[in-house]
Amino acid sequence: MDPELEAFVPLFPQADLADPAGARQLFARLAASVPLPDTSGMEVEDLAVPVAAGPDVPVRVYRPHDARAAVVWLHGGGHVTGDVDTEHPWATRLAATSGVVVLSVGFRLSPENPFPASLDDAYAVLTWAAANAGRLGVDPARIAVAGHSAGGGLAAAVALRARDERGPAIRFQLLNQPQLDDRQETWSQRNFTDTPWIDRDKVAASWRHYLGGRPATPYAAPARAEDLTGLPPAYIATAELCPNRDEDIHYALRLLQAGVSVELHQWPGTFHGSQAIVSADVSQRQNAELGAVLRRALAD
Secondary structure, three states: OOHHHHOOHHHOOOOOOOOHHHHHHHHHHHHHOOOOOOOOOEEEEEEEEEEOOEEEEEEEEEEEOOOOOEEEEEOOOOOOOOOOOOOHHHHHHHHHHHOOEEEEEOOOOOOOOOOOHHHHHHHHHHHHHHHOHHHHOOOOOOEEEEEEOHHHHHHHHHHHHHHHOOOOOOOEEEEEOOOOOOOOOOHHHHHOOOOOOOOHHHHHHHHHHHHOOOOOOOOOOHHHOOOOOOOOOEEEEEEEEOOOHHHHHHHHHHHHHOOOOEEEEEEEEEEOOHHHOOOOHHHHHHHHHHHHHHHHHOOO
């Protein structure tokens, strides 16, 4: 493990997704400890996007000056924790480093709202963003989907659904340590039983809450999709000590074999979510790269 990260491991609390309310409180306290980036170079606006089969979705929009592209950003938290407030430090940082409009989505959480509630919310925000590109001041042909962990899996699912339903054009998909496969059959899923923050059992609990006892479909677990042709170009980042690592690498290879352009970055010495330790050099490089990748992918 990276020495700078290892020093913080004893300080990481043991979150338990068996207690969703407790996990949300813990997640909120951790998010509150993350330094807030400067927002003076952007406009920040809260709005609500309507969904056909549910309540309006909270969305926080970060609009850097002169931004002409946008990304629908989906937070992590195992489908159980997180909202636009806990994601504020990361969405702000992403907008600042990428220079694009970030739409941070407060999708519905499990187990109260299992699949497909969060996917419906995320897809509704993508559709709204494409239809309201003029209001956002962006080019509708320069919209990406992106997310971290469970949010990365949602972003992959949104890309699949947009392709299948001939929905809004997605320029790019950014999947950071995504949660893609409920089967947990890879080497990293079988062997990473005590890794920091996320381990095999916690991933399993996340899938139980998200699926709500129903069989997984490719829109719930994108690794199950048989056909990956016609999807947007992708950037996939993995952490070395993360249960999701091998399914993410496999998904990247399958995208390549389907003719989709992919950039894959495996970060050595890191663990799932360790980029939250912003003082570490590797975390600074990880966070900066996410912005740089979006800036490059959504350029004219």
